[in-house]
Amino acid sequence: xxxxxxxxxxxxxxxxxxxxxxxxxLDTHHTHPTAEDTYKTLKKNNPALSRTTVYxxxxxxxxxxxxxxxxxxxxxxxxxxxxxxxxxxxxRTCGLILDIDIKCPNQDRLLHNGHHIEEVHGYFxxxxxxxxxxxxxxxxxx
Ligand SMILES: [Zn+2]
Ligand SMILES: [Zn+2]
Numbered sequence: 001x002x003x004x005x006x007x008x009x010x011x012x013x014x015x016x017x018x019x020x021x022x023x024x025x026l027d028t029h030h031t032h033p034t035a036e037d038t039y040k041t042l043k044k045n046n047p048a049l050s051r052t053t054v055y056x057x058x059x060x061x062x063x064x065x066x067x068x069x070x071x072x073x074x075x076x077x078x079x080x081x082x083x084x085x086x087x088x089x090x091x092r093t094c095g096l097i098l099d100i101d102i103k104c105p106n107q108d109r110l111l112h113n114g115h116h117i118e119e120v121h122g123y124f125x126x127x128x129x130x131x132x133x134x135x136x137x138x139x140x141x142x
Contacts, residue, residue: 011064018049019057026067026081032088032097034076065118072097072123087122093131100124 004023008015021042026033033041039054058079061067070078072090078097080088085107087100104120111117127135 007066011066013060013064013066016057018046018053019061021046022054022057023061023066023081026079030080030082030099032070032078032080034078036076038079068119068121070097070121070123072125085120087120087124089124089126089128091128091131092125093127096128096130098128 001020001024004020004027005015007023008019013019022038025038025042029041035055035058038058039049039051042054043049058067058069062069062079066081068080068082070080070088072078072088073095080099082099085103087102087104089098089100090096091098100122102122104122107117107120
C-alpha cells in the first residue's frame, strides 16, 4: 500500500482509502477492467462504496496520468495501471484485452520535433490465440 500512498503524494492528490483501493485493484488485475467492473469488484468488500466515488476517482487518477484510459472496445472505457507506453490488442470474439509491449517507433521522431507526448495509444484488433485455435479446430471437423 505504501507505494500507492507515495504515488498519490507525488501527484499531490488527496489520499483516500477508496483511491488506494482502486489503484491496488488495477495494479493487481491487468485485465483492463471497465469503471463498472472496478466498482462491482470493490463493492463486494466495501458495501459503503458508491459508484460516483469510483468513477470520480478513476477520472482523477487518469488526469494525473497514474492510470490509462483505453477506448479500444468502442463503447466502454477500460482502465490500466501499467506505466509506460504500450499498446493493446483486443480479441473481437471473447473481448480479451492484452498488453502488447512494443513502443511506437514514431514517438522519438515526434519528440525530436519538440512536441511533448504524454500518451501513446496503439490498438490492435483480431482474434486471440485461444479463439484462433477454436476456429481452427472447428474447421478441421467435418
Ligand atoms: Zn479471444
Ligand atoms: Zn495495458
